[in-house]
Amino acid sequence: MKDVEIRLSTPDDEKMVIQLMEEHWGGEPLIVRTENFYPSKLDGILAFRHGKIIGFLFFNIQDKTCEIIVIDVFDKFKGLGTILINRLKTIARNKNCHRIYLTTHNDNLDALRFYQRRGVIPPKNQGIQKWNFLVI
Numbered sequence: 810m811k812d813v814e815i816r817l818s819t820p821d822d823e824k825m826v827i828q829l830m831e832e833h834w835g836g837e838p839l840i841v842r843t844e845n846f847y848p849s850k851l852d853g854i855l856a857f858r859h860g861k862i863i864g865f866l867f868f869n870i871q872d873k874t875c876e877i878i879v880i881d882v883f884d885k886f887k888g889l890g891t892i893l894i895n896r897l898k899t900i901a902r903n904k905n906c907h908r909i910y911l912t913t914h915n916d917n918l919d920a921l922r923f924y925q926r927r928g929v930i931p932p933k934n935q936g937i938q939k940w941n942f943l944v945i
Contacts, residue, residue, distance in 0.1 A: 813863070813889065815896060818853035826853070829862065829881075839879055841912055846878045854896050856882075856889055866893040868900075868909075875901040877911035890923055 818826065826849040830837045838845035848867040856864035864882035868875055875897065882889045901909050913920050 812858050813892070814857045815892060816855055816857075818851075818855050818865075818867075822853075822855065823849045825862065826865075826867075829865065833881055834879065841876075841878055848879055851878060852900075854893050854900075856893065858884075864889045864893060866897055868897060870901070870904055870906060873904070873906050873908075875904070875906045875909040877909065880911075885919075 827837060830839070830848055837847045837849060839848060840846075846867075846869065848865075851867040851869055853865055853867040855862060863884050864880075866880040867878045869878055870876075877897065880890065880893060882893070897909060911924070913924070
């Protein structure tokens, strides 16, 4: 994508992230399974165009496993989501993670198609699901 800057989030981004979560996700914390996550405190990847945020991905790494807590792209279907996922794969490899996963709903069809086209292994159950990326 032209004119796009991708960078890791820093503590200086905290106010902006809190505002993004309020505007697009109903605020912090985000509840994934039964756990509360505060993207403003997590590691993240931010995408900007001309100084304006156009996408983000926040993640949590524990025990060589990387969980995507939230990913959002405001200019969809142009490759930015793929760029964010690929950057996360590089980070996960560098941290010796063996797996990246996320939780999503079965009715989020755009997301399901997006993840499947990027090598995600879908689970066999229905409802809220953990989807696994292979990190090679």
